[in-house]
Amino acid sequence: MHKKTLSVALAVTVVTVTAAALTVTPGVSVATPDTVATPNTLRWGPCSEKADSPRLECSTLEVPLDYRNPGGRQIEIAISRLASEDPSQRRGVLLTNPGGPGITGLGYPAVLAASKLPQEVLDSYDVIGFDPRGTGRSAPVTCDLTLAQRNRGNLPPYAHNAADVARQAGSARTIAEQCATSKTASMLPHTTTANTARDMDSIREALGEPKLSYLGGSYGSYLGAVYTTLFPGRSDRVVLDSNLGPGGYDVTAMRLLARGLEDRFPDFAAFAAAHPEYGLGTTVRQVTAKFFELAKRLDAKPVRGIDGTLFRGLTFDRLYSDASMPSVAEMWQALDKDRPLPPDTPPSMEDMENSMAARFYVICGDSRWPETVREYQRDVAVDRLKYPMLGGSSAGIGPCAFWPDERGEPPVRIGDRGPSNVLMVQNERDPGTPLAGARELRRAFGKRATMVTADQGGHGVYPFGVNTCANDAVTAFLTTGQRPSQDLACAAEPSK
Numbered sequence: 001m002h003k004k005t006l007s008v009a010l011a012v013t014v015v016t017v018t019a020a021a022l023t024v025t026p027g028v029s030v031a032t033p034d035t036v037a038t039p040n041t042l043r044w045g046p047c048s049e050k051a052d053s054p055r056l057e058c059s060t061l062e063v064p065l066d067y068r069n070p071g072g073r074q075i076e077i078a079i080s081r082l083a084s085e086d087p088s089q090r091r092g093v094l095l096t097n098p099g100g101p102g103i104t105g106l107g108y109p110a111v112l113a114a115s116k117l118p119q120e121v122l123d124s125y126d127v128i129g130f131d132p133r134g135t136g137r138s139a140p141v142t143c144d145l146t147l148a149q150r151n152r153g154n155l156p157p158y159a160h161n162a163a164d165v166a167r168q169a170g171s172a173r174t175i176a177e178q179c180a181t182s183k184t185a186s187m188l189p190h191t192t193t194a195n196t197a198r199d200m201d202s203i204r205e206a207l208g209e210p211k212l213s214y215l216g217g218s219y220g221s222y223l224g225a226v227y228t229t230l231f232p233g234r235s236d237r238v239v240l241d242s243n244l245g246p247g248g249y250d251v252t253a254m255r256l257l258a259r260g261l262e263d264r265f266p267d268f269a270a271f272a273a274a275h276p277e278y279g280l281g282t283t284v285r286q287v288t289a290k291f292f293e294l295a296k297r298l299d300a301k302p303v304r305g306i307d308g309t310l311f312r313g314l315t316f317d318r319l320y321s322d323a324s325m326p327s328v329a330e331m332w333q334a335l336d337k338d339r340p341l342p343p344d345t346p347p348s349m350e351d352m353e354n355s356m357a358a359r360f361y362v363i364c365g366d367s368r369w370p371e372t373v374r375e376y377q378r379d380v381a382v383d384r385l386k387y388p389m390l391g392g393s394s395a396g397i398g399p400c401a402f403w404p405d406e407r408g409e410p411p412v413r414i415g416d417r418g419p420s421n422v423l424m425v426q427n428e429r430d431p432g433t434p435l436a437g438a439r440e441l442r443r444a445f446g447k448r449a450t451m452v453t454a455d456q457g458g459h460g461v462y463p464f465g466v467n468t469c470a471n472d473a474v475t476a477f478l479t480t481g482q483r484p485s486q487d488l489a490c491a492a493e494p495s496k
């Protein structure tokens with residue numbers, strides 16, 4: 001996964017902050033082969049906004065808005081292709097997703113090629129990208145979010161008590177109502193992970209491929225898990241990186257972000273302690289104490305527009321990558337001394353309306369969230385004590401609490417039925433998709449999956465991480481089909 005992409009994703013997820021039984025029409029199966037879209041004749045052309053990647057081609061595909069009514073309203077999905085340059089080695093297509101939800105994926109094949117995706121993988125596949133429904137060029141949705149709402153982000157303000165949760169409920173309800181009354185509100189019941197997975201199968205069919213290999217990270221791990229559950233016979237080699245639990249981005253995953261920061265933070269504290277020039281402390285304990293000191297001070301009086309919630313969110317966001325640790329330390333130093341902040345702190349949310357709206361559509365539409373203020377007050381009280389760094393935010397109340405009741409189907413249940421063709425890869429200290437959630441998904445897959453864990457921190461393993469043991473395992477699987485014979489733990493390796 002691309003670190004810049006991840007940072008944008010977390011800005012959507014966290015900054016100033018970064019889903020259960022549904023009803024389904026009896027007797028209607030939305031995963032059967034006869035409900036996929038009739039394939040278009042794909043017409044490939046240049047991707048105009050990717051002039052620096054001339055090999056990347058783009059096209060569009062019409063798919064049903066509602067797969068239970070394949071002849072009804074159609075929406076357009078934007079797709080891209082980075083074709084194999086060695087037809088003799090080509091074995092199929094590798095569909096990719098960089099995470100989200102709410103993140104575009106059209107340019108992701110070019111990002112992978114320009115980074116560290118091995119040549120043997122690029123030769124083995126046409127690498128396919130797409131903007132998931134509701135996002136970017138694929139029938140984009142809106143919640144008419146104001147700039148102030150965008151700047152508040154997706155993580156609720158840090159709640160210090162029950163009254164803070166109750167106060168935030170009004171803002172959460174307002175956003176839910178804006179989504180439900182927007183010009184794209186008709187897409188609410190249909191902008192789900194399950195339907196995005198069905199779009200993936202429509203892409204497979206339009207490409208004329210009998211099976212689909214897949215590489216997806218973060219939220220893309222859940223999207224891939226749903227695809228291979230709905231279409232086990234059509235999935236070939238499935239790589240899931242930085243894994244959500246089997247419930248996807250539900251209330252459990254949101255609350256787990258707080259544990260993710262607690263898992264990851266010691267890596268940063270060790271870095272800061274080893275660099276006394278930042279003035280944040282010379283021991284892990286001192287740097288940890290500085291976190292709580294700054295958060296409390298900024299809760300009481302923001303500095304240069306950064307309050308306690310935004311401070312926590314920015315710290316969390318930028319610990320997705322080891323490379324961002326210096327910028328985190330610089331931000332802390334600037335806030336501590338009331339000096340100018342590093343560039344892009346906080347990042348601009350000017351162009352994030354669609355990303356934030358699409359995220360709400362998916363996470364609120366995928367599953368049921370608690371619907372009473374009292375439940376969130378209880379969860380905040382628990383998590384604020386259990387995970388004090390972020391628990392007061394990640395357990396807080398958001399728009400999903402007030403989402404319209406209409407749902408098209410129940411959540412997809414990830415299980416162990418299907419071919420043994422899934423390779424999970426996971427950092428041990430991942431803030432956004434903690435190891436605890438990945439282990440739950442691994443248990444749900446049973447014999448279908450093998451998991452490789454890397455003794456390193458951050459979000460994203462393949463192909464951008466430094467752990468050659470983990471990277472080589474994924475490359476071998478994609479190119480030869482061979483996985484480790486059992487779950488594999490890769491030892492820490494030095495940064496390059």
